Amino acid sequence: MSALVRRLLTAALLVGAFVTVGAAPAQAACACSGPQSTLLQRIKAADAVFTGTVTAVSRPDGTAPMASPSGGLGATEQAIEHEVTAETVYRGRVDTPEQTVTTTPRNRATCGLGQLATDRRYVFMVQAGGAAAEPVWTDNGCSGTRVATAALVTQVEDVLGKGEPATPPPPPPAAVLTDVDTSEPTPLSRAVAPGLALVLVGLLGLVLVGRLGSRRG
DSSP, X not given: OXXXXXXXXXXXXXXXXXXXXXXXXXXXXXXXXXXXXXXXXXXHHOSEXXXXXXXXXXXXXXXXXXXXXXXSOOTTSOOEEEEEEEEEEEESOOOXXXXXXXXXXXXXXXXXXXXXXXXOEEEEEEEXXXXXXXXXXXXXXXXXXXXXXXXXXXXXXXXXXXXXXXXXXXXXXXXXXXXXXXXXXXXXXXXXHHHHHHHHHHHHHHHHHHHHHHHXX
């Protein structure tokens, strides 16, 4: 085999290896990336859409999430819980400002959002999860939650309208207690006495009027 042929084979092997390595990240790309995941589709697929500010971050076990050297969260880290003060609700049942949003860890092979920044306002496009008494919203990275820029809020309002404020439900009306009369009933003779007195007074008046009339006659 000539030197030229060996050089050509070596070059072909290098090109093949480069193509194989270069194709790996594309295969590992998260499933929700691509043109099929438009903003409109994510809005329609969300159980709730609302703006809100992250006030606190924790993991379900109560420990603070640990950031990886790359700035994201490692694949082995648990899901992250965010306490959120909701502001404007565009879709879904968000009865109170206090809401919980759970995100998944972020790494090169997944779509997870990782840890959201505290004191920052987001447009949450989330799915319902958790118990009905304590609703928890989730975003696995494909739901569409993003920082609430003016442009994004405008796009959401173009689809869902201006939204409603996330206000707590009004408190139930206070119960009015009425005292029950537990005293003994008034005897019949005592109850009727005032009426009889008035009748007697009336009769006496008529008698007097009659006598005065007879004297004048």
